[in-house]
Amino acid sequence: MRITSLKPMVGACLSLAGGLAFGLASLAHAEEFTMPHLLVIGTPGTSSGSFASTNGWGPILQKDLGTNVRVVPEDSEVQRHRRLTERRDLALSSVSTAELRFQIQGIGHYATMTPVPQRVIWHHNDTPWSFVVSGDSDLHTMDDLKKGGVRVARGQFSPPMIAAVTDALPAYLGMTSAEGAENLRFVPASSYVENCRAVVEGKADVAYCATISSVMAEMEGAPGGIRWLSMDLDSSQAWEGFLEHRPMVVPGTISMGVSSAKGVDGLVSNFLYAAPADADEAFAYTMAKWFHQSYDTYKGSHPLSTRMSLEVFREYLNRSPLPVHEGTVRYLKEVNVWTEEDDKLNQEAIKKMDSWMVARRAALAEAKESGIEPNMNNDRFMAIVDKHTQGLEGFRTRL
Template structure:
């Protein structure tokens, strides 16, 4: 039996008969809440689907809720996190569940930064990803990647993307990360667009990309086009090994994005709108209410906006390990889309998040006491981090 998501990847969501009919229910005091005069939303770069789709619904929210909406592209995941949690010049961030795991657990460079708990405000999209090659490439299957000396694009801007190619790809092929480092030549890329274009520019043989991003349409239309390498869902051993390194993704058959990718076995990486846990409950409630009740108005503004329905959010909540903001929970309860069981797992997610925050802060405190500068490349600092994280359970998709 094939390993698939709860529904055909990027297909229709589960039915919530009766729930949408309750959408008009609202809290009286929430109607009195006014959003800030400026609502700044951070997304990946201008060629990403997240940026385009946020610009689709942004003007509509601006008109409905009388606020100025600004969508700010920030290709560096680390910088977007810093702007959201430290500088606080972003009110909301479009972030993958995988990246949110890295940020919460302090993986890589995030270990050096102040730990700030985040909460999910709403579901953004379930972006499909796979490995892409140029249309005239001799590579046709994932097994073909076992050829020695192949060049693999490595996006330097996103820790999960680094993990996907440096750790996940070798694991899928039955190699350790160390064997992968000897087997492949990794080609650094400073942005997502550069990462993907490497295969049509002849600088890399394979790249890990999202099928819905605008740069893929550009590449598909280039001379020779592109081709995708199917990640066979029947290869359960390969998938189990890949998921050890990318535990937040969901395997499945791709049905959205450029035509060359449709029908290919790949994976979905859910993107979420997230905010620091301490934002006002009324802020989260107001956004959740608008995202739900205005869905029919904005769903046609961009293909990815169709993934922001309450049904798809509800389906994602059935497998999400990440804590949802109390304001969003309050709204979901009002429309009958939240259960007592949801309260239990969400509380567990909050407690798990708090444990990671405490461990990371303790590591930073100890490093300061010992005069060790937080540096992801400093073995002494990372040893302190490892010590304080010992025994903590990581976040993983609830399948």
């Protein structure tokens, strides 16, 4: 996908020639590791591109590595995170960088959960998002949303999606969150599909959706179709406001997904395959090696799988603020696409994540000792969280 950033991309362009000349020596560590009998991978719900694309490469990995691959759709981001980090019945999770930030920093309901450090295993996709309306809507530009009384679908299942419409959208329009609550009418939706369909079912005037999800193709084919409101890349002030609340996204012109969205200015949200930091190094190494070596075999299984190449992953690393798993790092070093600068940035990312984990554990411990219920709606608990995390630097994409 072509990405047109508001700021110039930082980072040197590295040749991948050495990485493509992959020899037998790199197989040594992999041979020491036996894949688990069952590999369970969590993704967003069945209508998501993440679920479809993971189901595309899963059978190929199963055949190659002899492990039974099970892809589990879980619409609730909180529940999928709990299964990965607490219940440990998922080995990998396809998760957006926006959601990872919420999980790491304990934003919203995540503040009440036991903090668990995570690591990036591989790049999954870079999903285009924007605001969609019905084809016969009288809303034609983002500025039209300022007229007041506009009904905005609000997905209750994902904290970042809530932030996108209740905080980031008003900021883009030049409003505070409080002013947004006064001027916009938020319509709750219990699932991603319900959130998007709301505009063609007449329940909402505008919704925040991914252009590549299957439900968008269904909506595009509905009577009247759909349209997308362009988020003008030249509107620097508007984007600064949006990024204040959604700091992990990248502004860009959409070139993937339903035809009605192509050429429209929107944003990109990267999805990654992530695992707990204590996941076996040999497992991460084996997965990274397979994702790279088998790319030509699985890239045709789904359009999003084309975004899992080593080249795309390398480009993403140039701007990622998130720590990469040591097993993946070892593999990337072997194929000569990991630099000393990457090492420095990765250690800084690990240190930053650890500082959030320590602070949040301390907050939960204090709340327990004080008999205060860990609840995001409990002001006394959130005050404790704020006290322990005050001054910590948040995660933000390097543009």
